[in-house]
Amino acid sequence: MGDILRLVLKRLGLGLLTLFVVSILIFFAVELLPGDIAQAVLGQSATPETVAALREQMGLNQPAVLRYLHWLAGALTGDFGVSLVSGERVTAAITGRFINTLFLATYAAVIAVPISIILGVIVALLRNTLFDRVANVLTLTSISSPEFFLGYILILYLAVKSNYFPAIASLSGDMTFAELLQRTFLPALTLVLVVTAHMMRMTRAAIINLLASPYIEMARLKGVPPWRVIVKHALPNAWAPIINVVALNLAYLITGVVLVEVVFVYPGIGQLLVDAVAKRDFPIVQACCLIFAATFILLNLAADVGAILTNPRLRHPK
Amino acid sequence: MTKSKDDGQLTRLADAARTGGITKREFIRYSVLAGITASTATGLWSTQAKAAPKKGGTFRWGVHDGNTSDTHDPGTYVTRQMIFLAHQYRSYLTMINPDNSLGPDLATEWEATPDAAQWTFKLNPNAHFGLSGNKVMAKDVVASINHHRGEKTTSAAKALLTDVTDVMAADDHTVVIKLGRGIADLPWLMTDYHLAICPANDDGTIDWQSGDGCGPYKIDSGEFGVRWSLSRNDGWHGEGAYFDKVEMIILNDPNARQTALVTGDVDCVSLVELKTLSLLERNPNIKVDNIPSGAAITMPMFCDTAPFDDVNVRTALKLAMDRKEIIEKIAFGAATIGNDFHLSPVQPYWPDDIPQHEYDPEKAKSLLKKAGHDNLKISLSTADSVFSGAVDMCVLYAEQAKKAGVELQVVREPNDGYYSDVWLKKPFTAVSWGARPTPDVMFTLAYKDDAAWNESHWHNEKFNKLLLEAKSELDDTKRAEMYREMCLLMHDDGGTIIPFFNNFVYARRSNVMHGDSVAASWACDGARAPSRWWFEDA
Numbered sequence: 001m002g003d004i005l006r007l008v009l010k011r012l013g014l015g016l017l018t019l020f021v022v023s024i025l026i027f028f029a030v031e032l033l034p035g036d037i038a039q040a041v042l043g044q045s046a047t048p049e050t051v052a053a054l055r056e057q058m059g060l061n062q063p064a065v066l067r068y069l070h071w072l073a074g075a076l077t078g079d080f081g082v083s084l085v086s087g088e089r090v091t092a093a094i095t096g097r098f099i100n101t102l103f104l105a106t107y108a109a110v111i112a113v114p115i116s117i118i119l120g121v122i123v124a125l126l127r128n129t130l131f132d133r134v135a136n137v138l139t140l141t142s143i144s145s146p147e148f149f150l151g152y153i154l155i156l157y158l159a160v161k162s163n164y165f166p167a168i169a170s171l172s173g174d175m176t177f178a179e180l181l182q183r184t185f186l187p188a189l190t191l192v193l194v195v196t197a198h199m200m201r202m203t204r205a206a207i208i209n210l211l212a213s214p215y216i217e218m219a220r221l222k223g224v225p226p227w228r229v230i231v232k233h234a235l236p237n238a239w240a241p242i243i244n245v246v247a248l249n250l251a252y253l254i255t256g257v258v259l260v261e262v263v264f265v266y267p268g269i270g271q272l273l274v275d276a277v278a279k280r281d282f283p284i285v286q287a288c289c290l291i292f293a294a295t296f297i298l299l300n301l302a303a304d305v306g307a308i309l310t311n312p313r314l315r316h317p318k
Numbered sequence: 319m320t321k322s323k324d325d326g327q328l329t330r331l332a333d334a335a336r337t338g339g340i341t342k343r344e345f346i347r348y349s350v351l352a353g354i355t356a357s358t359a360t361g362l363w364s365t366q367a368k369a370a371p372k373k374g375g376t377f378r379w380g381v382h383d384g385n386t387s388d389t390h391d392p393g394t395y396v397t398r399q400m401i402f403l404a405h406q407y408r409s410y411l412t413m414i415n416p417d418n419s420l421g422p423d424l425a426t427e428w429e430a431t432p433d434a435a436q437w438t439f440k441l442n443p444n445a446h447f448g449l450s451g452n453k454v455m456a457k458d459v460v461a462s463i464n465h466h467r468g469e470k471t472t473s474a475a476k477a478l479l480t481d482v483t484d485v486m487a488a489d490d491h492t493v494v495i496k497l498g499r500g501i502a503d504l505p506w507l508m509t510d511y512h513l514a515i516c517p518a519n520d521d522g523t524i525d526w527q528s529g530d531g532c533g534p535y536k537i538d539s540g541e542f543g544v545r546w547s548l549s550r551n552d553g554w555h556g557e558g559a560y561f562d563k564v565e566m567i568i569l570n571d572p573n574a575r576q577t578a579l580v581t582g583d584v585d586c587v588s589l590v591e592l593k594t595l596s597l598l599e600r601n602p603n604i605k606v607d608n609i610p611s612g613a614a615i616t617m618p619m620f621c622d623t624a625p626f627d628d629v630n631v632r633t634a635l636k637l638a639m640d641r642k643e644i645i646e647k648i649a650f651g652a653a654t655i656g657n658d659f660h661l662s663p664v665q666p667y668w669p670d671d672i673p674q675h676e677y678d679p680e681k682a683k684s685l686l687k688k689a690g691h692d693n694l695k696i697s698l699s700t701a702d703s704v705f706s707g708a709v710d711m712c713v714l715y716a717e718q719a720k721k722a723g724v725e726l727q728v729v730r731e732p733n734d735g736y737y738s739d740v741w742l743k744k745p746f747t748a749v750s751w752g753a754r755p756t757p758d759v760m761f762t763l764a765y766k767d768d769a770a771w772n773e774s775h776w777h778n779e780k781f782n783k784l785l786l787e788a789k790s791e792l793d794d795t796k797r798a799e800m801y802r803e804m805c806l807l808m809h810d811d812g813g814t815i816i817p818f819f820n821n822f823v824y825a826r827r828s829n830v831m832h833g834d835s836v837a838a839s840w841a842c843d844g845a846r847a848p849s850r851w852w853f854e855d856a
Contacts, residue, residue: 034735041394042474047770054472085387086542093386096541155577167577170567172547173539262571265578267544275386275543278734284387 003317004308008301015297022293023075023286027068030282036060037084037280058084071283081283083276090287094269098291100171101268104184104260105253108191113246116196120203120242125230127208139197151190151263158186169266187264191257195249202245206238240307247303255292371831374856377561377848380575380584384568386543390526392514393466393473398588398841399542399568401511405845406548406564407448408514408531409555411439411459411493412505414755414839416832416850418664420506423556424454424515424532425493434500434790439508441491447517448536448551449528454515456487461518463495465526475512477770478759500790502797506666506755509839534559534849543568548848560852579604579825586826586851588841592650592706598825605830609822610654611838612662612753615705616764617698618774620745621813625696629811630689636815637685638722639715640677644817647714648707652823656816659805660765661757664838669802672809682722695725699740700748703733708748711817742773749773750820753839757801761785765808774813781807829854 038054055061062070074081080090119139123132142150159167165186175183207230210216219233258270269288276284308314384399392408395401413423425439445454463485466473484496495504507513515532516524529537534554540546546566550559567584569575572591578584580601590598590606599606619626619635626632636658645653654662658675661668686694700712709730716726731740741747754760763769766785767777781804788800808814822841826832832851837844843851 034732035738039735039738042396042472047477050472050474050476053470057470057472083387086389097386152573155573159581160577163581166583167581168567168569168574168583170545170578170583172545263574265567265569265571265574267541271543272386279385279387281387 004305007308008305011297011301011304015294015301018297019290019293023072023290024068026286026289027071027282028064030277030280030285031064033277033280035280037282040279041085071286075286080287083281083284085279085281090283093284094272094287094291097267097269097272100266101254101257101270104187104191104257104266104268105250107181107184107188108195108253109250111188112192112195112249113199115192116199117203117242119196120200121207121230121235123200124204124207124211124234125227127204136201139200142193143195143197147190147194147257147259148263150193151186151260154186154190155263167264169264171267184264184266187260187266190260190264191253195252199242199245199249203238203242206241207234210234210237236310239310243306243310244303247299247306251296251299254295371558371560371852372854372856373560373562373852375561375853376563376565377586377830377851377853378565378567378584379842379848380567380569380578380587382568382570382572382575382587382589384543384570386541388542390529392462392512392516392526393471393475395512395514396474399566401840402588402842402845403546403566404511404514404531405533405840406535406566406848407529407533407537407551408516409445409454409533410510410513410515411508413846414509414837414844416837416843417835418666418838420509424459425505425508428505430502430504430792432792434502434504434792435497437495437497437504438488439493439495441493442555443491444553445532445555446551446553447530447532449530450517452517454532455490455518456493458518458524459493459515460485460487461522461524462515463513464522465516465524466512473512475510477763478507478510478512499786500792501758502788502790502792503756503758507759509755510759511840511845535564540566556849558846558849560856561848564848566848579827582827585830585853586824586842586847588824590823590825592652592823595650595652595823603828604825605828606823606825607832607836608652609824609836609838609841610662610664611820611822612665613820613822614656614660614662614751614753615708615711615817615820616660616749616751616773617815617817618747618749619813619815620775621777622775623745625689625691625694626745626813628689630685631691631694632813633810634682634685634689634694634722635719635724636675637678637682638719638724639675639815639817640718641675641817642677643718644711644714648711649818649820652821653818654821656818657809658812658814658816659808660751660760660814660816661801661805662753662819665753665757667757667798667801669798669805672802672806675809677718679718679721679723682719682724686723693723693725695727696746697727697729698746698748699729699731699744701731701733701736701740703736704748705750705820708750712748715817742771747773755839757804758785758789761804765812765814776811776813778807778811826851 037058038051038060041054042050071081082089083093119135123135126132155167158164166183169184169187211234216229216233219229257268258274261268261271273285273288276288381399381402383397385397388397388400392404395404409424411423411425413421415421424441424445426442428437428439430437441454441456441459446452447454466475466479467482481498481501482495483498486494488494516526517530519525534551534556535548536551538547538549545568548564550562569578569587575587576591576594579587595606598604619632621627641655645651645655657672698712700708702709712728716728719726741749754763762785764771764773765776766772767782784800784804788797791797791800824841830851831854832843
């Protein structure tokens, strides 16, 4: 167990270093964008004097390196600064949006992960049958279509034609939990359709890979029924790749949903990031990107730890 | 001081309207002209036919163009979310009436000295701030106007108020604005969306942060880029505010807006996708408003850069455009034809007798020959973000111009930074302009020789002289003649092609009612739909 703890600590340390590098990359990438925040805020109606006044007010006249160090000093003490455009604290601006994003990701994950793994096991069991083919075609079709297209199809059939669900998420503070689940069902379903195929096919492939192994052959010859062969004998050895692909898809549910947010008017963090980039609002961009980077780092770490824990050979190295 | 008010003319107009002596169009046009100097040219025409509005209900309004980074600072108002919201919870000194005349908002009446260099506005004593309940005082107005003035201001409205030399409170309910030179249009300028009245702080700045205002509604809760909940500001000083509550929901995605309206998740949307307009019009539960506006698409050519420095080339390029085809194919019919002067038929002083520039490739060709260009090659810069269809419009224009012997190369520039890196930098571009309240504002902003945004580098002595003269001219007949002459100069000599003026196209559920005419200053009845419209079945 000490080895795992050491691994986790080492990876967390490396993770922090990665975040640091990401923050440098993001800062200078934003700097490279044409135009600056003063021009973006004033837009078409900017005059040279108002742009100069706004630059002065926002402290944009300092050299970029100095502004970065200033931000870094704040960030190290947990102060991510204020939005340059609205003057709101970055943490306050992001918290609500991030909770919304986490909620939608959790909603989708709670549906998608069990469905994909169970489906993966079933199609492995029934491989090359009609069920296998149909399940594959359907999930591959949904992963191959752009998310906004899936969203529009769902809106057309489940909102416009039948009125089961609202077409826009339209969250407000005074909703009950059941209402919330109903209002956000379509965006969650879209995400489920997008991530299911990947996880299901990985489960199927990992299990089928193992079915050629001698110990499976042995189990079969003993007369173990096919479902037991897969669930009891093959699945435990297939967990590592499955956990990896689940972790990747969970990260995607948090970082890659901006199109779904736009289609369903869901106030998540993706929309916030896009707005902030358009306005060159660096502190918000930086905070959102760091959250995304941290999500990937943590979920990858979780996947590796999970893979070790499910593999006795790695758990008890000689 | 003379009272620059012409009650007689208004009475005559109203009489003529009542007896059917003039058409609605003429009535609106004349009352707009009268409205320049009259304080209360209210919508007499629309009151005639208007059904009695009913009170009640929650108006759910899907609004396009809103960012999470928007703020309450009136100096940085730029998106529709900010502008539309401002017209609900804040008030202005004056407002554009549903018939496009000028009417009172916070100010009940106003008058000018004969040289129009000093204006006095009387405030409505009933006006109050919705959240704090405090009365609106002259000091609030002074602070709110000063927010856009001075060296340190970051306000986009600074250019609009450059001639203002002093703003002061004569008493609690009287504001005096002193100008460096006469501006006959000042009451119109006060409708500019930046000039919202906010509560003053003790140090003479304004409190824009709290979101308190003196409009028909007050903010209960909300978040920029997501939604706003407002409820009626009881005892509002103006007319209307029939809905109990207003929910403003930011719907940037055109499909989301359309489906929300079709499924009844919202009662009105502020912009409709033109490509599917004809399908939407077939829906019996939906009514579409297609309203001509003063928002223009312009194509400025640098008049000091070859080949555009030759007026023959400029005129040839104006004649090489088939505007009717562009309106039909690019704007799906929802536009008003342009005639290369920056004034639309819904705006005051529009001259109706300037001959339309028609598509005439033969004449264009001969003009080019005269200028010594047998085969003119030029490039035209544009971007998708200028307006939806901007690139298509330029490609179509290039095809049309081929017949006149012009080889037009369309350059698609990046959306990002188009207005900082391309506009005013490249010699021939496509630009989209929001409507300005009066020709004086528009001409001073983009056609005066020393204007920062003189986008066509046009220097016409006669035009600039007329522009200055008209500014302080309080006699309407003379002013109208001056603006006609200026329009003619732009039409014949100017360096800007104006293919068309955008229409505002918005839609509502069929149970949402509005008066006979709607204001053309912004979408949704001059952004005042929540305070002017009502539910039929409330």
